[in-house]
Amino acid sequence: MRLWIGLHLPRLPLEVFCPSWSADALTAVLDHDAVLAVSDDARRAGIVPGMRRGGALMMAPEAQLHERAPERESEALHAVAMAMLQFTPQVAEAEEATLLMDVGASLRLFGGIRRLCALVRASLRKLGFTAVLGVAPTARGAWLLARGGGSRAIRLEKMTARLHRLPASLLPPARPYMTWLEGIGCLSVGDVARLPRPGLQRRCGRALLDVLDAALGHAAEMFHWIEAPTTFHARLELFGRIENTDLLLAGACRLLQQMTGWLNARQLAVERITLLLEHERGKVARPPTPVEIVLAEAVWRDDHLVRLLKERLAKLELEAPVIGLVLEAPHVKPMAPLSDSLFPEPGGSSEDRQRLFEVLVARLGADNVLQAAPKADYRPEHANAWVPVQQKIRPQDVAACLPPGGLPRPTWLLPKPIALLVRDHRPFYCSPLRMVSAAERIEAGWWSDTQTRDYFIAQGEDNAHYWVYRERLPGADEEAEPRWYLHGLFG
Structure with missing residues (x-):
């Protein structure tokens, strides 16, 4: 239809x-010295369209x-x-x-x-x-x-x-x-x-x-459709010197609406936007203040971007009044198709979680919202690092850090191994532990922290499973009692 x-x-x-x-309430716009449009307050003051400039000033000098x-x-x-x-x-x-x-x-x-x-x-x-x-x-x-x-x-x-x-x-x-x-x-x-x-x-x-x-529908109509440009760059000149960041959000929302239309017309999604806050020109000119928003997942709607800009502008201290706004979208990608799953994922989709992380980053800072990133190191203490949540982790990096042979790893790794008692030549943790797996030998760290250990999966009398290791010290007497440590817990 x-x-x-x-x-x-x-x-x-x-x-x-x-x-x-x-802030202007009593306002009129003139066209060739005649009133073209008036605000509600100006109309109540007696200014009407068609009135000359002198008549308008006579009715309302202010x-x-x-x-x-x-x-x-x-x-x-x-x-x-x-x-x-x-x-x-x-x-x-x-x-x-x-x-x-x-x-x-x-x-x-x-x-x-x-x-x-x-x-x-x-x-x-x-x-x-x-x-x-x-x-x-x-x-x-x-x-x-x-x-x-x-x-x-x-x-x-x-x-x-x-x-x-x-x-x-x-x-x-x-x-x-x-x-x-x-x-x-x-x-x-x-x-x-x-x-x-x-x-x-x-x-x-x-x-x-x-x-x-x-x-009336009796003849065909021809139109010249408006085409979206290949790149997005929009500018808004403010009507005054703005020193409150809350007022800047209204102007930024106007530019975001234009960007949303451009993204939908080009079938693109944005990964990073830059809002430039322009300051005074002339002798006291200073470079614009950039406000950059980096997204973990590309979006093409403005509601999430508005929340992120609101958080960033609330923390921003203006060094000079703002007279203009410029919005750019330097990083874009093709728009991803909608999910074809019949049932929604419990707890929200991955996009919902990424948006939550982005709001937390905008509110707390990138250095305060971290994620675990695997490292190619055999030593369990060094096989993981904490990096900003916006840093992308490639699947090939994760695959390169998996233990050989698909050996299991515990869900919870203790911050520091706990020394275990040895009773009847068996490690003891609440109850005697029984080894239920073959030994996994780890020898690494000769350049900084040398580790020589034999790891086992142990089972207690309560059927709980633990990740323990037997320390192998170079040059130690083979007849000496080995030292056992608890390093992780299985779920």
Whole structure:
């Protein structure tokens, strides 16, 4: 089923200059010395769109007036489009600050159109924008529903009925002829659609008929889809000198939303991200402060990255105010397919455990979260080392450290061997121990800590199994009583 979402950002100029986390409340945006958009506080103060600069300052002298910058609006709309790529690879930019998304193939993946619209709105909130959504079987129909205040029509008949009730001024080709259309009583899209087509074409041109045919599903539509770049690099200029790391997280979330869309569009997962905190320029310029997040498992969602950035920024002490943020994804890999197992693993999957370790590393530091790493050494005390949990251990390294012949090793190795009593020429630990395996001789460490031992698996009267060894001292009398030690316990 072909289904489109029209995404109209009605207050784009205002939100570009005055994001939700800015301190400016009484704000207006000017276009050619006339008010284009106003905040809620400015509207309550009496400033309305179309008012001149002098009139706005007369109504509210303390109002913050910003000149419109089309390049910034274009950058903001492109940022929204990049974030929307996480829901569908087919996103097109339409006129009047509107995006069109072909989501017919994404409905099952995201759980239906209601759930998908909720996810789109949540992503827009993280970006710091508000939008009006229109859903329709045609792209132009979704555009008109979004421009008309937002509505959802899944079936073609329902969409047609709702489009007919919209004002005719929403049709861009009809606007130059609104005086004539209002004079003949054509106030809605339905009224225009019921006019004789030959006469309407002679009076208003072919463009109006093309828009009507595209909206009602009578003509095919062609689009230029937005393509994700081969590498990701996004920058956000902050509206002030930020000295609180909590405020930086909101800007970082906006950049993460763009990266999530880029990763999904390119079918990639990120292994390492770098957030650069830009400081003052000019004579007091200083290099950006890097905040690097290294992941044990590559991800393509932003929720886990937000948690890691929150932990890192909470521990960061800013040496200078921040005026801009730059997010880069230098290390990426192809996205891994979803697990095809029928039942979930008890205790969570390996990805869940890796995410827990990454949160602990961000909170406690890499040197305080360690994992066991085998070493190629026959001596049990030296056959293991503790390394940071982010360090990767290759399977071939583990295979190279396994004992020869697949000999068993105890689950618990004591920090220091315990000397055992010898009774009736048998080692004693709570009870006499009986050897149930052949001897495993270990002779190694001549360069630092020489060890000459014969290891056995011993069994006590309670059927518990122990890992013991008999020490062989070079030059000792063969008739002397051997010394026995307990080195490990079997589970």
